[in-house]
Amino acid sequence: MxxxxxxxxxxxxxxxxxxxxxxxxxxxxxxxxxxxxxxxxxxxxxxxxxDISYRCQVNECENVSNTSLWLEHAIPKEKGGYSKCFRHPLLENITSSNSSCMANAFDTTVQEKCSSYVYSDEDSAVKDFNLGCLNWxxxxxxxxxxxxxxxxxxxxxxxxxxxxxxxxxxxxxxxxxxxxxxxxxxxxxxxxxxxxxxxxxxxxxxxxxxxxxxxxxxxxxxxxxxxxxxxxxxxxxxxxxxxxxxxxxxxxxxxxxxxxxxxxxxxxxxxxxxxxxxxLSKGRHDEAVAILEKAAKMNNVKLSENVLSPLQELEKKPIEDKEETEIVEDKxxxxxxxxxxxxxxxxxxxxxxxxxxxxxxxxxxxxxxxxxxxxxxxxxxxxxxxxxxxxxxxxxxxxxxxxxxxxxxxxxxxxxxxxxxxxxxxxxxxxxxxxxxxxxxxxxxxxxxxxxxxxxxxxxxxxxxxxxxxxxxxxxxxxxxxxxxxxxxxxxxxxxxxxxxxxxxxxxxxxxxxxxxxxxxxxxxxxxxxxxxxxxxxxx
CATH class of the missing domain: 1.20.1250.20 (MFS general substrate transporter like domains)
Known part of the structure; x- marks a missing residue:
């Protein structure tokens, strides 16, 4: 107590x-x-x-530098922009070797998931660790x-x-x-x-x-x-x-x-x-008093005896404290x-x-x-x-x-x-x-x-x-x-x-x-x- x-x-x-x-x-x-x-x-x-900008990598057309010729036909639109996760496949009678990456080369009625991605220049771990379309x-x-x-x-x-x-x-x-x-x-x-x-x-x-x-x-x-x-x-x-x-x-x-x-x-x-x-909660009263005295000195404050006396009294009663501690330890x-x-x-x-x-x-x-x-x-x-x-x-x-x-x-x-x-x-x-x-x-x-x-x-x-x-x-x-x-x-x-x-x-x-x-x-x-x-x- x-x-x-x-x-x-x-x-x-x-x-x-x-x-x-x-x-x-x-x-x-x-x-x-x-x-x-x-x-x-x-x-x-x-x-x-x-989250950064990216799109499907269209391997058949990536070597064509002018993306305006093919991008709109290869990537479906979604929420006002290009889809991040889907693309249009090539028509069955078109192969990558003879494709000219024109509008008629893609089946715009079908969408398929991307297998690889082209990332923007923005910096993110999404880009470094290839987390495209892996929002989870x-x-x-x-x-x-x-x-x-x-x-x-x-x-x-x-x-x-x-x-x-x-x-x-x-x-x-x-x-x-x-x-x-x-x-x-x-x-x-x-x-x-x-x-x-x-x-x-x-x-x-x-x-x-x-x-x-x-x-x-x-x-x-x-x-x-x-x-x-x-x-x-x-x-x-x-x-x-x-x-x-x-x-x-x-x-x-x-x-x-x-x-x-x-x-x-x-x-x-x-x-x-x-x-x-x-x-104080650990019973280390002498250390607490030392810090309080240091704080008082730094603050240019003189602590009154009546506020410090309870701490000083506890320092002078080790025997009584020991008896109290032994009782507490049994709890x-x-x-x-x-x-x-x-x-x-x-x-x-x-x-x-x-x-x-x-x-x-x-x-x-x-x-x-x-x-x-x-x-x-x-x-x-x-x-x-x-x-x-x-x-x-x-x-x-x-x-x-x-x-x-x-x-x-x-x-x-x-x-x-x-x-x-x-x-x-x-x-x-x-x-x-x-x-x-x-x-x-x-x-x-x-x-x-x-x-x-x-x-x-x-x-x-x-x-x-x-x-x-x-x-x-x-x-x-x-x-x-x-x-x-x-x-x-x-x-x-x-x-x-x-x-x-x-x-x-x-x-x-x-x-x-x-x-x-x-x-x-x-x-x-x-x-x-x-x-x-x-x-x-x-x-x-």
């Missing part, structure tokens, strides 16, 4: 240190760098294997990348809660660097997708670890602002990715440029301070205690579904943006840029109206906008863009709210692990999102209908959760359960 009281009192110490001291700014800036890189890593597959293989690249998060996030969470936040962050960043950089040298499709999985499987947890470090650095009043800054930096990562892709026009060079900086984060193992809150592991709590268990399931919805709609809209009319790089940057005002709106509304109300409104609004896209006439491109960006705006506010909300409803000693469980389960959405362009081949409005349906259900489920506005982070299972009990009393 003494340990829990000390953890609660940490918020008072953080308030005395101040939110914008030198220590806070330097450490927060260090946390932002991996978040910036994560913005690029999570969506790079969109430009790695982007192209979209599978993103699915395999995102499926790696099912491994990465729980694994990083376990390492983070057991060995420390900075250890987990440093190792994950190193894995990003090694596997991402190596992927640029892929010689075949199998090598590429294998490295996609390994890079995400061992490195994607860097973002969630940096996020938890940032949330544990600031006090209750600074969580929303800190969350907003992280999300804005993440958006800059997305926009930088599109800019570099447009500038370099070479997916291999792009990978080398964006993954090399991740190796620098490995140095955090030596230059970064461990999370004070994590140290089940903290993770098992959490899972046995019906309140926390239901909360975990609900938060996981909220995350699934956010990732599915968020990434689905981002991925499909490159298929909109116009320049794909500008479209992607525009859809990414809309997240910046969304995050600042989140900054102002979360502390004013509460987490629950904001999530309910944004989920429902996102659902309405996404479903409305299926009813807009095809010629209303302007209104389609407005609704598209508005839908992305709404789901971004919901996503930002969920991220900060989940970090507030679970106990400190398993916060990273349960955040990782929610995030990794939620990656079902981001794993399915790259496949939504395939769904549109069967029915144009199917993706938007899926987006809207999931968002409606998510909005309804938020009603079952407790409010966490201006509530200290729970440091024990009892405190986390009390959030729901207090909500029930209020309702009663």
């Amino acid at each position: 003494a340990k829990d009281q000390t953890l609660v009192g940490l918020d008072a110490i953080l308030n005395e240190l101040g939110p914008f001291g030198k220590y806070n700014i330097i450490n927060f800036a260090l946390y932002l760098f991996p978040c910036f890189l994560a913005g690029m890593y999570g969506s790079v597959f969109i430009f790695e294997a982007s 293989k192209r979209t599978l690249i993103g699915t395999i990348h995102n499926s790696g998060l099912f491994l990465s996030l729980p694994l990083t969470g376990i390492v983070s809660d057991r060995y420390g936040r900075k250890v987990a962050l440093s190792i994950a960043a190193l894995m990003n660097c090694i596997f991402g950089f190596t992927r640029s040298f892929s010689t075949n499709y199998v090598m590429m997708v294998s490295l996609e999985f390994l890079e995400a499987g061992f490195g994607a947890g860097a973002y969630t670890t940096a996020f938890v470090l940032a949330m544990e650095l600031v006090g209750p009043k600074g969580r929303v602002f800190g969350n907003t800054m992280i999300n804005v930096v993440f958006v800059f990562g997305l926009m930088t990715l599109a800019s570099l892709s447009w500038l370099l026009q070479d997916w291999r060079t792009l990978l080398r440029v964006i993954y090399a900086p991740s190796c620098l984060i490995f140095s955090y193992l030596w230059i970064l301070n461990e999370s004070i809150r994590w140290l 089940p592991s903290i993770f098992l205690q959490v899972i046995r709590s019906s309140i926390i268990r239901k909360r975990l399931v609900t938060c996981s579904y909220l995350w699934i919805t956010c990732t599915f709609v968020y990434y689905g809209l981002s991925i499909n943006s490159v298929s909109l009319a116009g320049n794909k790089y500008i479209n992607f940057m525009l859809v990414a840029f809309i997240e910046i005002p969304a995050n600042f709106v989140c900054l102002f509304v979360l502390d004013r109206f509460g987490r629950k109300r904001v999530m309910i409104i944004t989920y429902i609004l996102s659902a309405i906008l996404c479903i409305s896209l299926s009813f807009l006439p095809k010629d209303q491109s302007w209104w389609s863009l407005v609704f598209y960006l508005s839908g992305k705006f709404s789901i971004t506010v919901a996503y930002s709210s969920v991220y900060i909300y989940v970090s507030e409803v679970f106990p400190t000693n398993v916060r990273q692990s349960l955040l990782a469980v929610c995030s990794s389960t939620g990656r079902v959405g981001s794993t399915l999102a790259p496949l939504t362009p395939l769904l549109a081949l069967y029915y144009d409005n199917l993706p938007s209908i899926f987006f809207g349906t999931l968002a409606v259900l998510a909005g309804l489920l938020v009603f079952t959760l407790p409010e966490t506005i201006n509530v200290p982070l729970p440091d024990s299972i009892e405190e986390a359960e009390r959030l729901s009990k207090e909500r029930n009393k209020t309702v009663a």
